[in-house]
Amino acid sequence: MQQQRVFVQGREGSPLMPCHPARARRLLRVGRAKVVRRVPFTVRLIDRDQKDSAVQPVSLRLDPGARTTGVALVAEGGRGARAVWAAELTHRSQSIRSRLTDRRMYRRGRRSRKTRHRPPRLQNRARPKGWLPPSLQSRVDNTRTWAERLACRAPVSTVVVETTRFDVHALSAGKPLAGVEYQQGTLQGWELREYLLHRHGHTCAYCQGESRDPVLEVEHVHPRSRGGSNRVANLVIACQTCNTAKGNRTPGEWAVALGRTKFDQARAKTAPAIEAGKPSSLRDAAAMNASRYAVGRAVKTLGLPVTFTSGGRTKANRSSQGYRKAHWIDAACVGPAGDSVHLDPNAPVLSITATGRGQRRVTKPDRYGFPRGAAGRVKRVQGLQTGDRVRAVVPTGKYRGSHVGRVAGVRADGRMDVATTRQKFTTTAARLARLQAADGYHYEGAGL
Numbered sequence: 001m002q003q004q005r006v007f008v009q010g011r012e013g014s015p016l017m018p019c020h021p022a023r024a025r026r027l028l029r030v031g032r033a034k035v036v037r038r039v040p041f042t043v044r045l046i047d048r049d050q051k052d053s054a055v056q057p058v059s060l061r062l063d064p065g066a067r068t069t070g071v072a073l074v075a076e077g078g079r080g081a082r083a084v085w086a087a088e089l090t091h092r093s094q095s096i097r098s099r100l101t102d103r104r105m106y107r108r109g110r111r112s113r114k115t116r117h118r119p120p121r122l123q124n125r126a127r128p129k130g131w132l133p134p135s136l137q138s139r140v141d142n143t144r145t146w147a148e149r150l151a152c153r154a155p156v157s158t159v160v161v162e163t164t165r166f167d168v169h170a171l172s173a174g175k176p177l178a179g180v181e182y183q184q185g186t187l188q189g190w191e192l193r194e195y196l197l198h199r200h201g202h203t204c205a206y207c208q209g210e211s212r213d214p215v216l217e218v219e220h221v222h223p224r225s226r227g228g229s230n231r232v233a234n235l236v237i238a239c240q241t242c243n244t245a246k247g248n249r250t251p252g253e254w255a256v257a258l259g260r261t262k263f264d265q266a267r268a269k270t271a272p273a274i275e276a277g278k279p280s281s282l283r284d285a286a287a288m289n290a291s292r293y294a295v296g297r298a299v300k301t302l303g304l305p306v307t308f309t310s311g312g313r314t315k316a317n318r319s320s321q322g323y324r325k326a327h328w329i330d331a332a333c334v335g336p337a338g339d340s341v342h343l344d345p346n347a348p349v350l351s352i353t354a355t356g357r358g359q360r361r362v363t364k365p366d367r368y369g370f371p372r373g374a375a376g377r378v379k380r381v382q383g384l385q386t387g388d389r390v391r392a393v394v395p396t397g398k399y400r401g402s403h404v405g406r407v408a409g410v411r412a413d414g415r416m417d418v419a420t421t422r423q424k425f426t427t428t429a430a431r432l433a434r435l436q437a438a439d440g441y442h443y444e445g446a447g448l
């Protein structure tokens with residue numbers, strides 16, 4: 001199944017239904033369309049507009065993550081919902097953090113080195129409401145940028161965003177959470193499992209992750225086989241190793257039977273607190289991921305109807321359809337309508353990596369941080385800059401032929417480094433034709 005569709009715009013630029021790549025090729029061949037953008041591949045029809053075409057509702061579904069955000073466009077057709085385009089958007093959180101740390105270091109160095117001593121300024125700057133650390137803010141901005149881009153490439157009618165890991169309200173329906181019971185497999189069970197995972201910070205309550213066992217299970221503190229209840233108060237997250245070792249004993253009984261190794265002693269130490277109903281890592285259900293909510297707020301500013309949903313539901317939807325775990329598949333399964341989506345789990349999708357647009361640094365520091373020599377002063381050489389998508393036509397030599405890739409580096413003398421998916425070579429600006437300007441993202445995977 002060819003999943004990744006080509007975006008189509010009408011004569012005046014209004015979005016039409018994305019089409020199969022073969023159809024786009026035919027339209028281009030007979031001259032009924034022209035290419036307006038390479039990535040994501042978009043064509044514009046010459047002879048038709050939105051009013052002449054049938055447009056089905058398309059929902060944009062987002063699964064924001066710390067490192068990678070899943071993005072999927074799902075069309076509601078006659079044969080049910082179908083994923084028509086998907087991407088995984090990788091954020092640059094860590095590089096922002098390290099660059100800000102660098103900047104702080106340089107400034108501190110300058111303060112003490114250049115002139116008279118200048119003490120750091122007072123911390124008298126107020127942070128505006130809704131302020132996020134720059135690394136988190138960039139995730140929010142990346143996601144909004146792509147939501148906005150896709151909204152003008154496809155006829156997006158609704159946006160669904162996963163803003164919480166679990167939905168406490170759906171879990172307890174307003175009643176105290178302590179009374180909620182665990183039911184394996186139901187939507188409520190999925191939400192509860194996500195809640196417990198969050199509460200225990202995704203680590204085993206007994207060994208605190210010492211066992212290095214990646215399999216985490218919902219564990220009954222007072223064993224089920226001996227009358228222990230299914231209520232939240234009687235449940236913790238345990239790794240499979242600890243869960244199996246504990247068997248049908250209470251934590252107290254198990255602690256007595258544990259050996260003298262360091263690992264066993266650590267587990268024996270946590271057991272009494274768990275038996276007393278006070279596991280060490282209890283997180284507040286309300287203290288949720290601030291940046292996920294910020295993504296929701298940012299997407300709302302696009303002016304489309306936005307629905308917020310929870311991760312418990314996403315997992316339940318994905319599992320019930322038997323799809324593997326991937327960020328874009330999670331995105332397609334987000335929301336109440338995510339329980340019946342046709343998609344090919346093995347289809348390649350576009351991988352988008354946020355790279356930023358270069359740096360402001362004007363000197364090259366040595367490894368001790370002292371300025372040594374000037375960094376490249378020009379960003380653009382003969383109209384080209386790092387990150388531009390280009391076609392290179394190399395007439396002779398090892399790399400002769402026509403290549404499509406991105407400019408990986410520019411030099412003042414006009415030589416250009418070009419990286420394609422397979423190789424990297426140096427050529428001159430005269431042999432390059434720009435296909436698409438650098439936009440702060442690096443693209444790989446399907447549709448290039």
Ligand SMILES: [Zn+2]
Nearest residue numbers: 204207239242
């Ligand atoms: Zn464990």
